Amino acid sequence: MHELPVIKSIFDMCVKYAEANNATKILSVTLKVGEISDLQNEWMQRYFGYLSKGTFVEGAKLVIERVPLVMRCKKCSESFQVDIHAGRQIECPRCKGTEFAYVSGKEYRVETMEVVCGEDTANRS
Amino acid sequence: MGKIRLIEVKEGILSDNKALANELRRKLRDKGTFMLNLMSSPGSGKTSLILRTIDALKDEFRIGVIEADIASTVDSEKVASRGIKVVQLRTGGFCHLDATMVSEGLDALEPQTFDLVIIENVGNLVCPAEFDTGAMRNAMILSIPEGDDKPLKYPLMFTVCDVLVVNKIDTMKVFDFDINAMKKRVQALNSNIRIFKTSAKTGEGIDSWVNWLAKEIKGFRENDK
Numbered sequence: 444m445h446e447l448p449v450i451k452s453i454f455d456m457c458v459k460y461a462e463a464n465n466a467t468k469i470l471s472v473t474l475k476v477g478e479i480s481d482l483q484n485e486w487m488q489r490y491f492g493y494l495s496k497g498t499f500v501e502g503a504k505l506v507i508e509r510v511p512l513v514m515r516c517k518k519c520s521e522s523f524q525v526d527i528h529a530g531r532q533i534e535c536p537r538c539k540g541t542e543f544a545y546v547s548g549k550e551y552r553v554e555t556m557e558v559v560c561g562e563d564t565a566n567r568s
Numbered sequence: 569m570g571k572i573r574l575i576e577v578k579e580g581i582l583s584d585n586k587a588l589a590n591e592l593r594r595k596l597r598d599k600g601t602f603m604l605n606l607m608s609s610p611g612s613g614k615t616s617l618i619l620r621t622i623d624a625l626k627d628e629f630r631i632g633v634i635e636a637d638i639a640s641t642v643d644s645e646k647v648a649s650r651g652i653k654v655v656q657l658r659t660g661g662f663c664h665l666d667a668t669m670v671s672e673g674l675d676a677l678e679p680q681t682f683d684l685v686i687i688e689n690v691g692n693l694v695c696p697a698e699f700d701t702g703a704m705r706n707a708m709i710l711s712i713p714e715g716d717d718k719p720l721k722y723p724l725m726f727t728v729c730d731v732l733v734v735n736k737i738d739t740m741k742v743f744d745f746d747i748n749a750m751k752k753r754v755q756a757l758n759s760n761i762r763i764f765k766t767s768a769k770t771g772e773g774i775d776s777w778v779n780w781l782a783k784e785i786k787g788f789r790e791n792d793k
Binding site: 445448449452453455456460464466467468470474476479480481482517527530531532533534541542543549551552553554555556557558559560561 | 570571572573574575576577578579580581582583584585663664666694695697698699717720721722723724727749752753755756757759
């Protein structure tokens with residue numbers, strides 16, 4: 444339920460980068476969000492559409508790449524993928540170890556933006 | 569037709585909040601103020617634990633409290649009754665505190681200087697986990713009646729906390745709460761987390777918690793010298 448402030452932050456970032464690059468239109472924005480994050484893709488899409496309506500960002504596609512949660516066992520160094528939404532005890536599949544380091548799954552960033560630069564495209568408003 | 573370009577952004581989502589939180593930490597450090605962010609679900613005993621903490625530490629440290637509540641001022645009145653400076657932030661339906669709101673709270677606590685500021689975050693195990701408040705340490709409460717499965721359901725919260733306070737241990741007999749299973753679930757997510765067992769009602773286990781906190785505050789000051 445905190446998707447709105449998160450999307451507002453992403454929206455502001457889009458505007459900042461578009462302006463700095465003299466872009467007149469944003470085609471897409473790609474995010475990398477780790478599986479451990481509670482952000483819901485569909486709410487992010489909905490809020491992004493809501494916030495960008497009537498601005499030059501309108502129509503930009505929000506691409507959300509969810510990064511799987513991968514952990515490494517501190518005992519035997521085995522790396523394995525975890526389905527965090529399954530609601531099960533995390534355990535090393537090789538040695539049954541119970542302490543881990545995070546390999547991936549905590550990502551939380553805007554990766555790239557695809558923009559149109561030039562004067563004869565839609566006006567920025 | 570204009571040219572299509574790919575811009576490398578590689579910037580953290582909520583990087584504005586993170587930057588402000590880092591700025592708050594720097595300012596607090598300059599003043600020698602240790603800030604603790606306390607999170608939990610509603611009704612787990614945040615206010616009761618804060619009151620116990622105040623009673624134990626108020627002679628040693630100057631304490632201020634930032635209370636976040638969606639609409640009411642009930643919690644802040646309880647804290648103020650202990651003679652403690654408290655600021656009530658009404659989040660107006662917001663489900664979490666961010667660095668901007670905490671910054672307003674800290675401004676409202678001025679001009680007094682504090683050794684310890686405790687933030688009582690909005691009762692919620694989801695949203696507050698994503699927002700850095702500028703605190704030096706994050707602590708959370710899980711109370712016995714909530715159940716031992718909470719680390720499985722709200723994993724992110726357990727990964728961002730330095731400390732877990734298992735509260736209401738006086739009710740252990742009434743609920744099917746498997747404390748070892750809970751610990752195992754938490755430690756799988758966060759092997760560095762410290763766990764304390766308390767009852768804010770009876771006072772059991774409060775000593776270990778406040779001793780840890782006092783040590784953290786002193787250690788923070790030592791590092792500054």
